[in-house]
Amino acid sequence: METYTDQYIGGSWQPSRGKEAITVVNPATEAPLAVVPAGTADDVDAAVAAARSAQRAWGATSPETRLGYLTAIRDGLAARQGEIAETVTAELGSPIGFASAVQAALPLGVATTYLDILANYEFTERVGNSTVYAEPAGLVAAITPWNYPLHQIVAKVVPALAAGCTVVLKPAEDTPLVARLFAQIVHEAGLPAGVFNLVTGVGAVAGAALAAHPDVDLVSFTGSTAVGRSIAEQAGRGIKRVALELGGKSANVVLPGADLARAVNVNIGNVFANSGQTCSAWTRLLVHQDQYEEAVAIAAKAAAKYAPGDPTSAETRVGPVVNAKQRERVRGYIQQGLDAGARLVAGGVDAPEGCEVGYYVRPTVLADVSAEMTVAQEEIFGPVLCMLAYRDEENALELANGTEYGLAGGVWAADEETAVAFARRMDTGQIDINGGRFNPLAPFGGYKGSGVGRELGRHGLEEFLQPKSLQF
Numbered sequence: 001m002e003t004y005t006d007q008y009i010g011g012s013w014q015p016s017r018g019k020e021a022i023t024v025v026n027p028a029t030e031a032p033l034a035v036v037p038a039g040t041a042d043d044v045d046a047a048v049a050a051a052r053s054a055q056r057a058w059g060a061t062s063p064e065t066r067l068g069y070l071t072a073i074r075d076g077l078a079a080r081q082g083e084i085a086e087t088v089t090a091e092l093g094s095p096i097g098f099a100s101a102v103q104a105a106l107p108l109g110v111a112t113t114y115l116d117i118l119a120n121y122e123f124t125e126r127v128g129n130s131t132v133y134a135e136p137a138g139l140v141a142a143i144t145p146w147n148y149p150l151h152q153i154v155a156k157v158v159p160a161l162a163a164g165c166t167v168v169l170k171p172a173e174d175t176p177l178v179a180r181l182f183a184q185i186v187h188e189a190g191l192p193a194g195v196f197n198l199v200t201g202v203g204a205v206a207g208a209a210l211a212a213h214p215d216v217d218l219v220s221f222t223g224s225t226a227v228g229r230s231i232a233e234q235a236g237r238g239i240k241r242v243a244l245e246l247g248g249k250s251a252n253v254v255l256p257g258a259d260l261a262r263a264v265n266v267n268i269g270n271v272f273a274n275s276g277q278t279c280s281a282w283t284r285l286l287v288h289q290d291q292y293e294e295a296v297a298i299a300a301k302a303a304a305k306y307a308p309g310d311p312t313s314a315e316t317r318v319g320p321v322v323n324a325k326q327r328e329r330v331r332g333y334i335q336q337g338l339d340a341g342a343r344l345v346a347g348g349v350d351a352p353e354g355c356e357v358g359y360y361v362r363p364t365v366l367a368d369v370s371a372e373m374t375v376a377q378e379e380i381f382g383p384v385l386c387m388l389a390y391r392d393e394e395n396a397l398e399l400a401n402g403t404e405y406g407l408a409g410g411v412w413a414a415d416e417e418t419a420v421a422f423a424r425r426m427d428t429g430q431i432d433i434n435g436g437r438f439n440p441l442a443p444f445g446g447y448k449g450s451g452v453g454r455e456l457g458r459h460g461l462e463e464f465l466q467p468k469s470l471q472f
C-alpha cells in the first residue's frame, strides 16, 4: 500500500502542511489501497497563492501557447488510458470494461474536443464602436465528486486552462488517486508552475477552505445539492462566480407508439451503469398505464442480466457502490420504497449472492411507484429504477417535471416530432430522443435544483471567460 504525504502546489510535489490522512479503500475488497494527505486550510492557502502568482502571465499567453500545453495533457491522458481505468476500478469499483470505455476514454474525448474549440474560438469581437475581449475569469477553485472522477476533473480543468484561468483542484476523498495521476500528467505536460495545483482533503476542511477563499474568483463545483447550496451562499457573500453541477432525478418518458422494449432495455442499462452512480441517470421510467405491465415484465427480464461481481473481471457489468455509507443509503431507500408500497420487480435490500465482501447492492427495479414517494423524489445514487404509470401526456409531463431536479431525461415516441414536442416542455438540461447518444460537445448542466451553468463544449469554455469592452 502506497502512502503519499505530498500535494501538488506551485509546480512541484511538496509535503502537506497537515498531519491528517485519508485512507483510500477498494470498495470491492474493502482493503485499504493507499493513504493520501488530508489537506488543511494552510495547504489551500499555499495552492491559492501559487495559482494567484501564476495567473497574470498565464492569462496573457496566446491561445496557441495554451493549445500546445493542452495537446500535451491530451497526449498524456491517451498514453495512460490503461493506468487510468485500473485506478478508477480500484478506488471507485467501476467494472474494468466500463472504466476503460467511459471513465478513461470520456475524459480523453473531452480533452480532445477542447483542442478544436480553443483553436477556433474568437477571443475578440467587434460590437458597434467596441472591441469585446473574452478574458479569463481568473483563479478557479474546482471541487469534484467521485462518481466520474477523472471526467469531472477534465470537464473543469481543461476548459479553465484553455480560457487562461489558473486552477486549484480539490477532488473527492474517495477517489484522490486518479486525481494524483492527472496532476502527474499536467506536470509532465510542462505547464508553468502554479497554473494547476492539487490539494487532496476532506470536503468540510480543504473543500470548505477553498470555496470560501477570498482570492478565488470562480468556484466550479460538482456534487450534492446540499453542499452546492452552501458553496453558492458563500460565493454570494464574496461576489464570486459559481458554476454548480448538482444532483438529478431524471425521467425517461415512453410515449404510446414508441419502441417499448428498446426504451425499457436502454433504461435498464442506463440506470445500472456505474452502479447507478450517475447524476444524469434515468432513475424514473414513465410508461402509459395501458403498457405498464408489459414494461414491468421487460424490465424484470432485462434486470436479471445484471448480476453484481468483481469489477476487475471483463465480464462484470455492475460493481460495488463507492463506500459502506453509500451502500447503506441505497439499501435504506430500497426498504423505504417497499415500505411505502412499491412492488419489488428485481433486486432487493439484501446483499447479492456471492458478494459478502465489498459494498455491493442488488440492481433493483421498483414498480407501482407514485410521485409522492420518497424514492420518486430523492436522488438515490445507486442501481435502483423506479417505474411510474401515467394516464395521459399531460400527466406524464407533470410527473416528469415534478421533482426539485432537472438535469437530464429521455423521451421515446413513434416519431421524432412528437418526442421533440414533449421534450421541449420538460424542465431539464439535456434529453435523449429515442435513445440519442451522449454528445461531449453539447452543453451539460441543470435546470432548477440541478445546478447553475453548463459544462462541456463551447458553453463549458465560456463558463471560464468574462467579457471586457473597449470603446473607440
Ligand code: NAD
Pocket: 143, 144, 145, 146, 147, 148, 170, 171, 172, 173, 201, 202, 203, 204, 206, 207, 208, 209, 211, 222, 223, 224, 225, 227, 228, 230, 231, 244, 245, 246, 247, 248, 278, 279, 379, 381, 407, 446, 450, 451
Ligand atoms: P458531495 O457534495 O458530498 O462532494 C462533492 C465534493 O465536494 C467532494 O470533493 C467533497 O469533498 C466536497 N465537499 C463536501 N463538503 C464540502 C464543503 N462543505 N465545502 C466544500 N466542498 C465540500 O457529493 P458526493 O457525494 O461526492 O457526490 C455525489 C453527488 O454529486 C450526487 O448528488 C450527484 O448527483 C452529484 N453529481 C452531479 C453531477 C453533475 O454533473 N450534475 C455529476 C456527478 C455527480
